[in-house]
Amino acid sequence: MIDPKRVLRALAEHWSLLDPLCERFDSGTLSLVELRAQLAAQRGTADAAEITALLDQWIRLDILVPVAKSPNRFELNAQIHDFLAYLRREHRLGLCLEIEAYLRHLERLAGHIQEAFAQRDSQDLARQLRLLDMRVRDVLKKLANDEQALVGVAERAKTSDRQIPLRQRYAEVLATWDEYVEPMIQLVAADGAFEQGVRRAEQVLLHLLGEQQRLGQLVDDDLLLRTHARILDMQTTAQLTLRRARELLLPLREEARRHNAVTRGAALALAAIRRKGLDGVPQAALPLFSRPQSIFLGTANQVEAYVYALARFEAKPAHFPRAGGTRRHMPSRAPLTAREMIERCEQALPLPDLMQWLLDQVPEGATDELLYWFSRLSRDSRFQRERLARRDYLTREHQVSLSSYALTGRQA
Amino acid sequence: MIIDLKEMTLLAAIFRELLKGGHISRRDAELYAQLNTLQDAYRALFKAQGFELVCDSRGFYYFVPEQMGAQVNKTAQRLALFTFILVEHLADQGRDPLSVLDGGSLGRDELPGLLDKYSDLFVQAEVASQDELEEKIMRRLTQLGFASEEQGVYRFLAPMHRFLDVCLAVQQDRDLAASLHSHLPLPTPALGDDSESASAAEDDDEEQQLARAIAAERAAQEDLQ
Numbered sequence: 001m002i003d004p005k006r007v008l009r010a011l012a013e014h015w016s017l018l019d020p021l022c023e024r025f026d027s028g029t030l031s032l033v034e035l036r037a038q039l040a041a042q043r044g045t046a047d048a049a050e051i052t053a054l055l056d057q058w059i060r061l062d063i064l065v066p067v068a069k070s071p072n073r074f075e076l077n078a079q080i081h082d083f084l085a086y087l088r089r090e091h092r093l094g095l096c097l098e099i100e101a102y103l104r105h106l107e108r109l110a111g112h113i114q115e116a117f118a119q120r121d122s123q124d125l126a127r128q129l130r131l132l133d134m135r136v137r138d139v140l141k142k143l144a145n146d147e148q149a150l151v152g153v154a155e156r157a158k159t160s161d162r163q164i165p166l167r168q169r170y171a172e173v174l175a176t177w178d179e180y181v182e183p184m185i186q187l188v189a190a191d192g193a194f195e196q197g198v199r200r201a202e203q204v205l206l207h208l209l210g211e212q213q214r215l216g217q218l219v220d221d222d223l224l225l226r227t228h229a230r231i232l233d234m235q236t237t238a239q240l241t242l243r244r245a246r247e248l249l250l251p252l253r254e255e256a257r258r259h260n261a262v263t264r265g266a267a268l269a270l271a272a273i274r275r276k277g278l279d280g281v282p283q284a285a286l287p288l289f290s291r292p293q294s295i296f297l298g299t300a301n302q303v304e305a306y307v308y309a310l311a312r313f314e315a316k317p318a319h320f321p322r323a324g325g326t327r328r329h330m331p332s333r334a335p336l337t338a339r340e341m342i343e344r345c346e347q348a349l350p351l352p353d354l355m356q357w358l359l360d361q362v363p364e365g366a367t368d369e370l371l372y373w374f375s376r377l378s379r380d381s382r383f384q385r386e387r388l389a390r391r392d393y394l395t396r397e398h399q400v401s402l403s404s405y406a407l408t409g410r411q412a
Numbered sequence: 413m414i415i416d417l418k419e420m421t422l423l424a425a426i427f428r429e430l431l432k433g434g435h436i437s438r439r440d441a442e443l444y445a446q447l448n449t450l451q452d453a454y455r456a457l458f459k460a461q462g463f464e465l466v467c468d469s470r471g472f473y474y475f476v477p478e479q480m481g482a483q484v485n486k487t488a489q490r491l492a493l494f495t496f497i498l499v500e501h502l503a504d505q506g507r508d509p510l511s512v513l514d515g516g517s518l519g520r521d522e523l524p525g526l527l528d529k530y531s532d533l534f535v536q537a538e539v540a541s542q543d544e545l546e547e548k549i550m551r552r553l554t555q556l557g558f559a560s561e562e563q564g565v566y567r568f569l570a571p572m573h574r575f576l577d578v579c580l581a582v583q584q585d586r587d588l589a590a591s592l593h594s595h596l597p598l599p600t601p602a603l604g605d606d607s608e609s610a611s612a613a614e615d616d617d618e619e620q621q622l623a624r625a626i627a628a629e630r631a632a633q634e635d636l637q
Contacts, residue, residue, distance in 0.1 A: 169508075255510075258510075258580070259508070259509070259510050261579070261580050261583045261584075262499060262509065262510060262576055262579040262580060262583070263499055263500070263503045263509060263579075264583050265578070265579030265580055265581070265582040265583030265584075266495070266496040266497075266499035266500050266503075266509075266579045266582075267496075267500055268582050268583060268585075269492070269496045269578070269579065269582045270496045270497065270500055270533065272582075273493060273496070273533060273536060274532070274533065277536055278489045278493065278536050278537060279489075281489075281492065281578070281582060366630060368626065369626055369627075369630075372626065
């Protein structure tokens, strides 16, 4: 057995060296060379013998232990590491599963207590009650530690560099939420393992109190009442821890979600604009501005010009359809502009045959119009094109023979 | 409600700013403070005149034009486009878009890179050069109270939330997302109608005029027949 006094003395004596080492060990193991370099830097000495003696002492006292299968690498003994973390007020977030395991154990202990009482075995009953009490204390300790660890998670997210991406900054928050808070919500829910375990232990203890009054005491009532009170305390603490976790992390999680939503929304809007133009963004979403309105009278010159323009106003001659004329077409559509046509063409890329595509697009189009578009689109510098073999195409009125183009994509 | 005009010492300045489509935020400390103090009185007074004053809890005031006459103008589209581009650009660079657009800043020297990278999109908003970007977008942002400019650094102000809200609205627009992710062809664009051609004609280039001329000639021939 290692003498506790010697361990404690070594920790106290070498605290100034161990404290910074803890941080290094938090992020992994250290090789013998790294350890030596670290200690030499801290002590400001290059005396190898002195450092070797120090390391020997730590290894003998089990403060430092070799890493399994890597004898040249060392880590802090897990027990010592926990103790030092406690002293340094460092809290590592545990797993929700650990709490669940403790609670399952509580349920089993409640069963053992019931059996011991049924067999009137006072010694076993006292032992099981002590175990139950210790287990509850373990849960309480763990909850307190987890709460502090959660505070640390939120603080790290809030104080980290604002310039780094939010996804990175809040990665720990999001992971903590998914891996700790969500399962805790399930655990502490009315039908979760926490409530079940607590209810079972509580029922057994209350039943025991009643039975002791009827059948005579096997253990001190105070022990039962204390354990019962601690279980209730544990239940309240779990709920408070969960509430605190939500208060701390929910706003950050929401901020991260909002950030993601804004970035995604912007990307969606740009994609829409690329495909459909500026009007591709739903107009209802855009903010409305009151337009700058002139509320002042113009200058005399402006008024004069306005009146002059009014006086010389001539209406454009209106063309009325002839009464007897038969309309061969439905109300005429406004022609497509070059911009619209190019947009359509861009959206339809790649086109295996431009002329054929035009015939599909404008089946009623006149030959000259189709040829105009063919010439316009095939010459457009924004498209990559490949010449095709000559063949015949049938427009509404003519048979046209030409070498069409395949538009393979945008010009890089 | 009793409105005491004597208390509203900055009424003229506030009204002028809001009427031109501007936003009043903490940058305009005096105006903002008076609006905060006499919020109800100002709202009632403007309402009586037919203006709806919006007091956004994120720290800014603006007028909502009446729905009847309201329309999304080119400026709104341009500024929204700029916001989308900036969000994506910053996210691409690994910077936090929200921290820049919500009180953060952007150097003027970053604009050329932005223009270069997104030239295809800026062209749609008729912005083709750095001068046009500064004139049509950055100057409008500062005029309307979305940003302030000092020594070549643009600082974004609280009203930018209006554009961030647009991003959120677009993100929630399932129809838009569906149409973008679908492989089916998009609905054909609506053909330009005659009423808008009057204003559009000014912008048309030679080729578009030619296309119209061909169609007009054909229509005339049909009429003769």
